[in-house]
Amino acid sequence: xxxPLSRIPGGMRYYFGREAQLRRRIEATAMTIFDGWxxxxxxxxxxxxxxLFERGMGRFEAQRAFRFTDLDGRLLALRPDVTSAAARAAxxxxxxxxxxxxLCYALPVFRQQPQSHAEWxxxxxxxxxxLIGANTRLADLEVLLIAVELxxxxxPAGGYAITLNDVGIFNGIAAGLALDAGRREEMRQxxxxxxxxxxxxxxRPFTTAEERRDFSQLIQLSGKRETLTAAxxxxxxxxxxxxxxxxxxxxEIIESLGLDKDFEIDLGDVSRLDYYTGLTFKxxxxxxxxxxxxxxxxxxxxxxFGKDEPAVxxxxxxxxxxxxxxxxxxxxxxxxxxxxxxxxKAGDDPVAFLRAVLDQRAEGARVLLDTSS
Numbered sequence: 001x002x003x004p005l006s007r008i009p010g011g012m013r014y015y016f017g018r019e020a021q022l023r024r025r026i027e028a029t030a031m032t033i034f035d036g037w038x039x040x041x042x043x044x045x046x047x048x049x050x051x052l053f054e055r056g057m058g059r060f061e062a063q064r065a066f067r068f069t070d071l072d073g074r075l076l077a078l079r080p081d082v083t084s085a086a087a088r089a090a091x092x093x094x095x096x097x098x099x100x101x102x103l104c105y106a107l108p109v110f111r112q113q114p115q116s117h118a119e120w121x122x123x124x125x126x127x128x129x130x131l132i133g134a135n136t137r138l139a140d141l142e143v144l145l146i147a148v149e150l151x152x153x154x155x156p157a158g159g160y161a162i163t164l165n166d167v168g169i170f171n172g173i174a175a176g177l178a179l180d181a182g183r184r185e186e187m188r189q190x191x192x193x194x195x196x197x198x199x200x201x202x203x204r205p206f207t208t209a210e211e212r213r214d215f216s217q218l219i220q221l222s223g224k225r226e227t228l229t230a231a232x233x234x235x236x237x238x239x240x241x242x243x244x245x246x247x248x249x250x251x252e253i254i255e256s257l258g259l260d261k262d263f264e265i266d267l268g269d270v271s272r273l274d275y276y277t278g279l280t281f282k283x284x285x286x287x288x289x290x291x292x293x294x295x296x297x298x299x300x301x302x303x304x305f306g307k308d309e310p311a312v313x314x315x316x317x318x319x320x321x322x323x324x325x326x327x328x329x330x331x332x333x334x335x336x337x338x339x340x341x342x343x344x345k346a347g348d349d350p351v352a353f354l355r356a357v358l359d360q361r362a363e364g365a366r367v368l369l370d371t372s373s
Contacts, residue, residue, distance in 0.1 A: 011122030015322070023322040026154065027106045030127040030316065033150050034104035037142070039129050042103045044085035050077040055304050056084025056275055060185065064113040078110035082126050083275070083298070083313060090132045091307035099133030099309070106318065121319055128295075128315035135299060135310030140279050141253055143295060143312050147283060148262050150316065156324060158286030163222065163266035164250070167276045167296070168243025169235065173215075176237045177206045191219050191270050219268035225251060227265040246278060275301040283316060285324055292320045 008014075015023055031041065054062040057080070065080040079085065086103050094101060106127045129146060131139050144162065151160045170191070174184045190199040196216040203212045211234075218234050221227050228248050235241060247265065254260055271280045275298040283293030295314020302309050360367055 039102040039104035091305035104129040125318035130313035132311040166243035172239030222266035
C-alpha cells in the first residue's frame, strides 16, 4: 500500500531552526564534558548482527529493534543500543589498549517498539560514556559525577534527580523465591510500575503475609539514607544484603561530597536491561514525564566477546533533553538562542557591504542579509 509522502512514520520527527540549534549545542556540551574527563569518542555501526543486541540487552529488550535479513540470510538490526557494541569493541578491537578504557559517543538508536506510551520515539540519540576495566567505588562515582556535571551545565528549570539502586537487591530476592525467567520478569514489571496490590498477590505462593506487606511497602519508598535503613529491616538474603552494603558505601561518598541533594535512593527503580550487575541509576528532570537518562555497572557483558572485565557507564537521551530545555525557558535555552539582527541592507556599494559582513563573521557575529534587492 502506498503511503502519503507528506507524512512521516510514527515515532519519527524533524528538528529545524532554533530547536535543531539547541539540540546541537546540548550534544556539544556533553561531548566537551566527556572530553574533560579524558573520554575518547567512539562511533559504532548503525547496522549490526541482531544477536549482538540480544546477547547484550537481553531478548526482551532486543525484540524492540528494527530487524531485517542480510543477503547471506543473517539477521541484522538497526542499532537499538550503543553499550553492547562498545563492549564488543573493547573486547576485540581495543583488547590490547591499556585499562581502564574511557569511551564516549553521541549516536542515534532505533527501536521499532517504544518502551512505553510516554516514550514515543522510535529514533533517538544517546549521549553516553563507558568506563571499562575498573571495578571500584571510584569508578562508579566517576560516571555519577560526570552525569551531575552535565545536568548542572544544562541547568533545567525544574531541577533534576538521579535515583540509585543496585540490581543485586532484586536479583537476591528473585533467587530466594526460585523464580523462573518468565516469573522473574513479571515481578520486575510489577515493581517498576509500583503496583503494590498485584505484587502482594504475585508473592502469595512464596512468602508470608507479613513479608509480602513489608516488601510491597519497600518498593514504594524513595529518599536518602533512611531508605537503606528501611530496606535492612525487610531484606535478609546474602546477595541483597551485600548489594545494600555496596549502595551504602557509594552513598557515604556522595554525602561527603555534599552532593546528596542531587541523588535519591529508589529501590523500586528496577532496570530492564539484562547486562547490569551492580549499581544502576536513572536520571529524571522535574516536569518531564519520562526519564532522560540511565546507567549502571555491567561487569559480565564483555565476557560475551572473549574478554571478561568490569565496566560502568550511562546514557542520556538528547531528544528528551531538547524537548525539555526548548519548552522550559531555562537559562541554558536562553543562552543557546542567538538574537537575530535586523536584515542588513546592501545600499549602493555591495562590495563594501560584503566586506563589512565578512568582518562581522570573522568576529563571530550572527548576520542576516536582505537579499531582495
